[in-house]
Amino acid sequence: MLGISKMLAGRQGELSKKDGLLIIINFIRIYFNRLLSKFKGHKMGSFIKSVLKIITKENVGKTAIATGGLLVKKILKRPAIQAYLEYQIKKLLYGWSEDNYCPEDILISVEKIVNVFKSSEVHPNKIAIDGVPGSGKSSLAKALAKKLDMDVQCLDHWNMDEKILFDKDRTIYEHHRLLRTQEIDNFDVIIYIDEPVEISKKKIMLRKRGAYLIDIMDYEKLKKIGLKAYFSADGKSIDVDESFIKLKIKPKEGFNDIENIHNELRNMGFTGDILDKEEALFLVVYGKANKGFSAYINPWTYKDEIIQTLLATLNFKKTKKGRREFNKR
Numbered sequence: 001m002l003g004i005s006k007m008l009a010g011r012q013g014e015l016s017k018k019d020g021l022l023i024i025i026n027f028i029r030i031y032f033n034r035l036l037s038k039f040k041g042h043k044m045g046s047f048i049k050s051v052l053k054i055i056t057k058e059n060v061g062k063t064a065i066a067t068g069g070l071l072v073k074k075i076l077k078r079p080a081i082q083a084y085l086e087y088q089i090k091k092l093l094y095g096w097s098e099d100n101y102c103p104e105d106i107l108i109s110v111e112k113i114v115n116v117f118k119s120s121e122v123h124p125n126k127i128a129i130d131g132v133p134g135s136g137k138s139s140l141a142k143a144l145a146k147k148l149d150m151d152v153q154c155l156d157h158w159n160m161d162e163k164i165l166f167d168k169d170r171t172i173y174e175h176h177r178l179l180r181t182q183e184i185d186n187f188d189v190i191i192y193i194d195e196p197v198e199i200s201k202k203k204i205m206l207r208k209r210g211a212y213l214i215d216i217m218d219y220e221k222l223k224k225i226g227l228k229a230y231f232s233a234d235g236k237s238i239d240v241d242e243s244f245i246k247l248k249i250k251p252k253e254g255f256n257d258i259e260n261i262h263n264e265l266r267n268m269g270f271t272g273d274i275l276d277k278e279e280a281l282f283l284v285v286y287g288k289a290n291k292g293f294s295a296y297i298n299p300w301t302y303k304d305e306i307i308q309t310l311l312a313t314l315n316f317k318k319t320k321k322g323r324r325e326f327n328k329r
Helices: 002-010 017-038 043-055 060-076 079-094 104-119 137-148 197-207 212-216 219-231 257-267 277-286 303-318 320-328
Strands: 126-130 151-154 171-174 189-193 237-239 245-249
Antiparallel strands (some): 189 245
């Protein structure tokens, strides 16, 4: 927190307090908008509602500001949030970018992937790359595209819950929910980076960009569904030596992943309506249909910070001494 404060204080002419607050508010909005749906019908949700009723009876403005300020302070102490905010601030101040950086191991893997294409006499027009955040999708996509003279399309800001028209030729598409949500017969090759989640988390902390995802996302669940989507596709799975990269080349008959998933559901005794692919994958893996970004949210990430804040708020309302203690936190 101290490092961020120094950056804000040292460059007031370029980055105002308002800019800094907007960065913080944007992050909190991302998390809590998705968190609310998780608490519907849960005891934690009832507890929060009860406390909110108490604190809104009087002095709404002061109490709300104090409560929100305390919660923000607690959340900002988390390492992943510190890393994310540092990246955002440096990006605002200096235009920090990773565009020109590519790890050596990725460059080596690219050479091996190209050799697989040559030996298989495959000339891919469209490639899909999937893997958890931090696994190296972007780096692999950029390096492979440069080697094959292709373009890259990152889908981070696309709505993955809707059907995407992959209408750009000679393009590599990448996203951490790509294989589970889209029609993969659009691609000639699908790639999944099967990296252990702890390694991906460490890498995302080092790069800082998107580090908040470590806090709010269930990486194990994200990976299990991604791997299931990959292995549900027909075609021989090829492991790229000395890497966590797996790839499949589309068979003449297509990947047939959706048909394979539904066949597996029928073999499990499921007789209900046909679900979309991500819901079906969740049903196969976890026995319960689910989908969307919120399906991977960990609603208990900030439980300690939330409970501490709510209890402090109750104390704030009860006594003048409590109010003084609250404001010192």
